[in-house]
Amino acid sequence: GAVVSQHPSWVICKSGTSVKIECRSLDFQATTMFWYRQFPKQSLMLMATSNEGSKATYEQGVEKDKFLINHASLTLSTLTVTSAHPEDSSFYICSARRGGAHEQYFGPGTRLTVT
Amino acid sequence: AQKITQTQPGMFVQEKEAVTLDCTYDTSDQSYGLFWYKQPSSGEMIFLIYQGSYDEQNATEGRYSLNFQKARKSANLVISASQLGDSAMYFCAMREGGNDYKLSFGAGTTVTVRA
Numbered sequence: 001g002a003v004v005s006q007h008p009s010w011v012i013c014k015s016g017t018s019v020k021i022e023c024r025s026l027d028f029q030a031t032t033m034f035w036y037r038q039f040p041k042q043s044l045m046l047m048a049t050s051n052e053g054s055k056a057t058y059e060q061g062v063e064k065d066k067f068l069i070n071h072a073s074l075t076l077s078t079l080t081v082t083s084a085h086p087e088d089s090s091f092y093i094c095s096a097r098r099g100g101a102h103e104q105y106f107g108p109g110t111r112l113t114v115t
Numbered sequence: 116a117q118k119i120t121q122t123q124p125g126m127f128v129q130e131k132e133a134v135t136l137d138c139t140y141d142t143s144d145q146s147y148g149l150f151w152y153k154q155p156s157s158g159e160m161i162f163l164i165y166q167g168s169y170d171e172q173n174a175t176e177g178r179y180s181l182n183f184q185k186a187r188k189s190a191n192l193v194i195s196a197s198q199l200g201d202s203a204m205y206f207c208a209m210r211e212g213g214n215d216y217k218l219s220f221g222a223g224t225t226v227t228v229r230a
Binding site for chain 1: 148150152156159160161162165167183206210215216217218219220221222223
């Protein structure tokens with residue numbers, strides 16, 4: 001199967017600091033990676049789509065200067081939450097799609113708590 | 116407008132029985148894909164099944180089958196012979212043609228399997 005990892009699985013940070021979350025496709029090359037945000041008992045909200053070597057495409061309402069996405073290689077994408085505030089506390093999930101495949105494979109998620 | 120509608124917030128099912136989760140979708144595209152994902156309490160999104168809009172046969176994957184009714188724009192998931200490990204949140208999602216493989220998710224249905 002296709003395995004996607006995320007690191008860290010949970011992080012607590014102070015308000016005003018930045019946090020980086022890594023998403024890796026372990027056994028396949030990901031043509032496209034996606035970043036989602038999920039609040040408790042709610043659905044997934046797509047934040048941005050990233051293709052290797054190009055700028056991420058952000059969904060409407062998502063601040064690109066706050067949520068920096070870098071897709072440095074076909075197996076790694078990073079999401080940096082800059083100047084985090086308590087309202088940024090959430091569950092962040094990445095997914096990856098390999099070329100020719102329909103489905104996206106999801107990472108285990110990162111729970112961010114900003115104090 | 117909501118692209119994916121899941122009208123059942125929560126369902127209870129007896130172990131070994133079958134359960135049907137409803138999903139209706141809205142799109143004007145001719146080419147699209149429908150997905151079901153499972154999210155246990157651990158948070159990871161697990162891909163279950165995929166149905167393409169041009170697929171004539173209903174998709175099946177083990178105990179999961181997708182009841183695809185194109186004219187009604189519905190893509191219900193049937194889980195047969197429920198097991199305790201099936202207790203989770205289930206999301207229906209859609210990918211529309213030519214949109215960089217972005218997924219739109221429904222609100223989800225929580226399934227609780229009773230022994």
